[in-house]
Amino acid sequence: MEEHKQEGKITINDVAKAAGVSKGTVDRVLHDRGEVSEKSREKVLRVIEELGFKPNMYASMLASRKHHIIQCLIPEFFTGEFWSLTDKGIAEAADLVSRYGVEVQPVRYDQYNIESFQKVCEDILQNPPSGVIIAPMFRAETLRFVRELSARGIPYIYVDSKLEDDDYFAYFGMPMYQSGYLCADILTMDQDVKKVYLVRIARDKKGLSDPTLTRRTGFLDYMSEHYPAATVQNVIIDPIDAGKIDETLDEAFADDHQKKYIVMLNSRVHLVASYLKRKNITDCRVVGFDVLEKNVAALRSGQVKYLIAQHTDKQTVAAVNALVDWIILGKTVAQKDNYTQMDILNNLNCDYYM
Amino acid sequence: MEEHKQEGKITINDVAKAAGVSKGTVDRVLHDRGEVSEKSREKVLRVIEELGFKPNMYASMLASRKHHIIQCLIPEFFTGEFWSLTDKGIAEAADLVSRYGVEVQPVRYDQYNIESFQKVCEDILQNPPSGVIIAPMFRAETLRFVRELSARGIPYIYVDSKLEDDDYFAYFGMPMYQSGYLCADILTMDQDVKKVYLVRIARDKKGLSDPTLTRRTGFLDYMSEHYPAATVQNVIIDPIDAGKIDETLDEAFADDHQKKYIVMLNSRVHLVASYLKRKNITDCRVVGFDVLEKNVAALRSGQVKYLIAQHTDKQTVAAVNALVDWIILGKTVAQKDNYTQMDILNNLNCDYYM
DNA sequence: TTGAAAGCGCTAACAC
DNA sequence: GTGTTAGCGCTTTCAA
Numbered sequence: 001m002e003e004h005k006q007e008g009k010i011t012i013n014d015v016a017k018a019a020g021v022s023k024g025t026v027d028r029v030l031h032d033r034g035e036v037s038e039k040s041r042e043k044v045l046r047v048i049e050e051l052g053f054k055p056n057m058y059a060s061m062l063a064s065r066k067h068h069i070i071q072c073l074i075p076e077f078f079t080g081e082f083w084s085l086t087d088k089g090i091a092e093a094a095d096l097v098s099r100y101g102v103e104v105q106p107v108r109y110d111q112y113n114i115e116s117f118q119k120v121c122e123d124i125l126q127n128p129p130s131g132v133i134i135a136p137m138f139r140a141e142t143l144r145f146v147r148e149l150s151a152r153g154i155p156y157i158y159v160d161s162k163l164e165d166d167d168y169f170a171y172f173g174m175p176m177y178q179s180g181y182l183c184a185d186i187l188t189m190d191q192d193v194k195k196v197y198l199v200r201i202a203r204d205k206k207g208l209s210d211p212t213l214t215r216r217t218g219f220l221d222y223m224s225e226h227y228p229a230a231t232v233q234n235v236i237i238d239p240i241d242a243g244k245i246d247e248t249l250d251e252a253f254a255d256d257h258q259k260k261y262i263v264m265l266n267s268r269v270h271l272v273a274s275y276l277k278r279k280n281i282t283d284c285r286v287v288g289f290d291v292l293e294k295n296v297a298a299l300r301s302g303q304v305k306y307l308i309a310q311h312t313d314k315q316t317v318a319a320v321n322a323l324v325d326w327i328i329l330g331k332t333v334a335q336k337d338n339y340t341q342m343d344i345l346n347n348l349n350c351d352y353y354m
Numbered sequence: 355m356e357e358h359k360q361e362g363k364i365t366i367n368d369v370a371k372a373a374g375v376s377k378g379t380v381d382r383v384l385h386d387r388g389e390v391s392e393k394s395r396e397k398v399l400r401v402i403e404e405l406g407f408k409p410n411m412y413a414s415m416l417a418s419r420k421h422h423i424i425q426c427l428i429p430e431f432f433t434g435e436f437w438s439l440t441d442k443g444i445a446e447a448a449d450l451v452s453r454y455g456v457e458v459q460p461v462r463y464d465q466y467n468i469e470s471f472q473k474v475c476e477d478i479l480q481n482p483p484s485g486v487i488i489a490p491m492f493r494a495e496t497l498r499f500v501r502e503l504s505a506r507g508i509p510y511i512y513v514d515s516k517l518e519d520d521d522y523f524a525y526f527g528m529p530m531y532q533s534g535y536l537c538a539d540i541l542t543m544d545q546d547v548k549k550v551y552l553v554r555i556a557r558d559k560k561g562l563s564d565p566t567l568t569r570r571t572g573f574l575d576y577m578s579e580h581y582p583a584a585t586v587q588n589v590i591i592d593p594i595d596a597g598k599i600d601e602t603l604d605e606a607f608a609d610d611h612q613k614k615y616i617v618m619l620n621s622r623v624h625l626v627a628s629y630l631k632r633k634n635i636t637d638c639r640v641v642g643f644d645v646l647e648k649n650v651a652a653l654r655s656g657q658v659k660y661l662i663a664q665h666t667d668k669q670t671v672a673a674v675n676a677l678v679d680w681i682i683l684g685k686t687v688a689q690k691d692n693y694t695q696m697d698i699l700n701n702l703n704c705d706y707y708m
Numbered sequence: 709t710t711g712a713a714a715g716c717g718c719t720a721a722c723a724c
Numbered sequence: 725g726t727g728t729t730a731g732c733g734c735t736t737t738c739a740a
Contacts (some may be wrong), residue, residue, distance in 0.1 A: 011733055022711045027735060035709060058455070059733035062412040062716050101412070175706060182702040189543060341706040344698035348536040352529065352695040365717055376727045381719060389725060413717035416732045 010053045019047040030055065057328070067101040068130035068327050070320060073120060075111035075137060080293045082267040082312070086135065086159070089316025096317065097324050104320055105129070111137045121145040125152075131323040132156040133316070136163050155326060157319045160312070161211045168336075169326065172319045174310040175339040176211070179289070180218025180265060182342055184226070186306045187263050187287040193227055197252060197262045199235045199272055212265045219265060239268060249275050260284035269307070273298030291345065291353060299347050307345040309353065315340050364407045373401040384409065411682070421455040422484035422681050424674060427474060429465035429491060434647045436621040436666075440489065440513070443670025450671065451678050458674055459483070465491045475499040479506075485677040486510040487670070490517050509680060511673045514666070515565045522690075523680065526673045528664040529693040530565070533643070534572025534619060536696055538580070540660045541617050541641040547581055551606060551616045553589045553626055566619045573619060593622060603629050614638035623661070627652030645699065645707060653701050661699040663707065669694050 012030075016023040021040050028036045029044045036044075047053075072090050077083035087106060094104035107124065110116040117138050124132065125148055132149055134156055136142040143163055149156050155169035162171040187196065198219070203210060223232055235252045237245045249272070253260065262272055262284055269288025273295070276284065282302075288295060291309045298304040318338065325331040345353055366384075370377040375394050382390045383398045390398075401407075426444050431437035441460060448458035461478065464470040471492050478486065479502055486503055488510055490496040497519055503510050509523035516525040541550065552573070557564060577586055589606045591599045603626070607614065616626055616638055623642025627649070630638065636656075642649060645663045652658040672692065679685040699707055 009733090012735095013733075023734075024711060024713095024736080025709085028710090031735090037709060040709080056416070056733050058412040058416040059716090060735075062410070062416055062718090063733075063735040065716055065735090178702065178706075182700075185700070185702050339706055341697070342703040343695070344700075344703065346536075346539070346698075348532065348539050349696040349698065352532075352693055363717090366719095367717080377718080378720085378727060378729095379725085382726090385719090387720095391725060394725080410717050413732090414719075416734090417717075417719040419719090419732055 009056070010051045012053070012055070015044065015047050015051060015053050018051060019044045061101055061328075067103060068324075069103045069105060070097075070131045070133065070323055070327075071105050071107050071124055071129045072133040072316070072320075073107050073109065073124075074135045076108045082290055082292060083135075085291070085312040086316050089313030090320075092313060093317045093320035097320060100324060100328055102130075102324050102328070114138055114141060117141055121148075125149075128152060128154055130154070130327050131169075133159055133319050133323065135160040139163060155323060157323060159315050159319050162337075170319065170322050170333045170336050170338060172315040172322075172338045172340060174342060176214035177218035177221075178339075179308060179310075179342050180215035180220075181222045182218075182344075183215070183263060183265065183287055183289070183308055184219045184222035186308065186344065187261055187285065188223075188227060189285075191285075193230050193261055194258070195230060195256070195261065196223065196227075196232045197235055197260060198232050199237060199249075199262060199264045199269075201266060201268060202236050202238050215265045219263070237271065239271060242274075245271060245275055246278065250279075253281075258283075262286045264288045266290075267292055267295070269304055270294035270298050273301075273303035276303045277301070291350070296345075296350050296354065299345060299350050302347065305346065307350070309343040309345055310340055311343060311353075363410070364405045366407070366409070369398065369401050369405060369407050372405060373398045415455055415682075421457060422678075423457045423459060424451075424485045424487065424677055424681075425459050425461050425478055425483045426487040426670070426674075427461050427463065427478075428489045430462045436644055436646060437489075439645065439666040440670050443667030444674075446667060447671045447674035451674060454678060454682055456484075456678050456682070468492055468495060471495055475502075479503075482506060482508055484508070484681045485523075487513055487673050487677065489514040493517060509677060511677060513669050513673050516691075524673065524676050524687045524690050524692060526669040526676075526692045526694060528696060530568035531572035531575075533662060533664075533696050534569035534574075535576045536572075536698075537569070537617060537619065537641055537643070537662055538573045538576035540662065540698065541615055541639065542577075542581060543639075545639075547584050547615055548612070549584060549610070549615065550577065550581075550586045551589055551614060552586050553591060553603075553616060553618045553623075555620060555622060556590050556592050569619045573617070591625065593625060596628075599625060599629055600632065604633075607635075612637075616640045618642045620644075621646055621649070623658055624648035624652050627655075627657035630657045631655070645704070650699075650704050650708065653699060653704050656701065659700065661704070663697040663699055664694060665697060665707075 012023045012026050016026045019026065021044060025036060025040055026044055029041050074086050075083050077087070090104055090106045097104060107120050109120045118141060121141070132154060134142065136158060143165055146156055146165060146167065150167040157169050158171045160173050162168065162173065220232065223230060233252065235248060237248050260283065264272060267290035269286065270292060272286060286304045287306045288304055289308050291307060295304060295307055299307055322333045343353065366377045366380050370380045373380065375398060379390055379394055380398055383395050428440050429437050431441070444458055444460045451458060461474050463474045472495060475495070486508060488496065490512060497517055500510055500519060500521065504521040511523050512525045514527050516522065516527065574586065577584060587606065589602060591602050614637065618626060621644035623640065624646065626640060640658045641660045642658055643662050645661060649658060649661055653661055676687045697707065
């Protein structure tokens, strides 16, 4: 392995000399630390421009010997659930940016308990990190929290879904409406569809925002545009009780002896899959979301035909990188809203996504 | 934005003190530079282990002030062609790793001229970089070249396709056979397919490996497994001459008044698309590969139904990162063969891939 | 408001 | 073989 000496790089000394000041002064203008006369400031800035001076990040990091912490607020989860992918992304990002002396910490809260969320927010504000990544679940509380972050100049990034404030540094997530629209297209696939089962989860917790609402709108819009005659039947199941699920679905499908088109717009399509497996029902086309292990297993074994996936882990990595670029290098993100791709997975290509 | 002082990090000085040697010696064992007694060596190694010493990469890079060059050998191309995506990946990677003082250089050759390839290989060996990324087009020549790299201890990574040597540091590319298999599945999509048109490009250059051969095998295997009664008709077109293409395809489709299933296994499906557009033929299902701008345009305007894409740019970035991890941090790649995902694009999700 | 100077942790040349 | 030392380019006192 060959090495090459770095040739004639412009240093802070060159700038200082050319501007007729000391490097202390150059450093001050570099970091906007004030205590510099407007005259010196302008001169230094001009020289920097002229010489094309780029600070050496290694030297800078070495001398300042500070490190940064980025905290990621996500819901607690069990292994294999939706959020475990985000968690994987956090770990990956942590590893990637450790070389910059940046630490990435997951901070978990109970998504069904608002107090637990308030608690972690307080903790974070107590000892504030250099940046925050947040998957918003509680609207009002989150807004209150990010307002506080803004006030302190701490950049924050939304992932998964975003709220209607304007101060966020960036957003990384799926285009929700379009994902529902796409889902309907994949489900119907030019076929002669008369009826679609839209399986949903009972949600009675209030204060929770329903991230799939927009997606559902997209789905229904597609259906009414392309299959105005088809009926969409909502089926509400209770994720806790498998016996109950069987009952509910049995009932829903009771009089239907045609090929069934079934869709779930959250990550739990594996619930339907396991019902179909138990009942040995094969004449149907099932589409769902997200690459949970159970979902992919259902893809492999045929109960689910397609999954639409958003690769939460990559989103998280991208979010962390954006934050690091900003914190360390001062680079702003190319675009604020980063709608990530929607991957279409079936049993033939899913292996290569794992 | 808050900053945190780095607390009690173990430095090379601590190690030196604990081992009862000077930091010069520690540095020597750290870099296997010899000139150290076996006794000191062992002691230092043990102390490093015990204290959990991790060299500070910033200090190291600053002091050694060397920078690394990674060269990427890819074919020349016109804007919008397949290789331009790889080129984009190179630029992206270059930007990403510039913070480590690593430079990424594209090196282009004429893929239809073996001498031009030999020339750049020689040039590279003349002034060897720290690592090489190579998209192999000429089998024998490439093998000769990488053997030389191996001999000099320069790591190289294959992208796009790989050859049958064993010394490569890693491979990043699509699983070719599976991509053909998947393609057939997407093309037929449970429908009642009697006949498929496999459009191919005339290739008379010898010495060139045909990267789509394996893909074609996968495609044909799927067809004979799932549609044994269907016929696959090869249609060879000449990419240079649009008039000739029209003629050839007119002839091929002359007596066929059914819905047509058409596939191309390389990146040129836009050629078929523009024919269909010119002739205003709509009753067909067309599937192709790779997200060239022209292909995506055809997706949007409906001539092409699906594209299977491999995101060459991401592969390149991953390859460069793997090389940097090895060169700078000594981290080996997690797995040697990295089969990247096969994205399924249609007109509804393609925007989010651009 | 500014300059001088002492590091940051590591590398590499040089002297012993 | 080994220790010593002068940097690498930047940050951050501290004194002026």
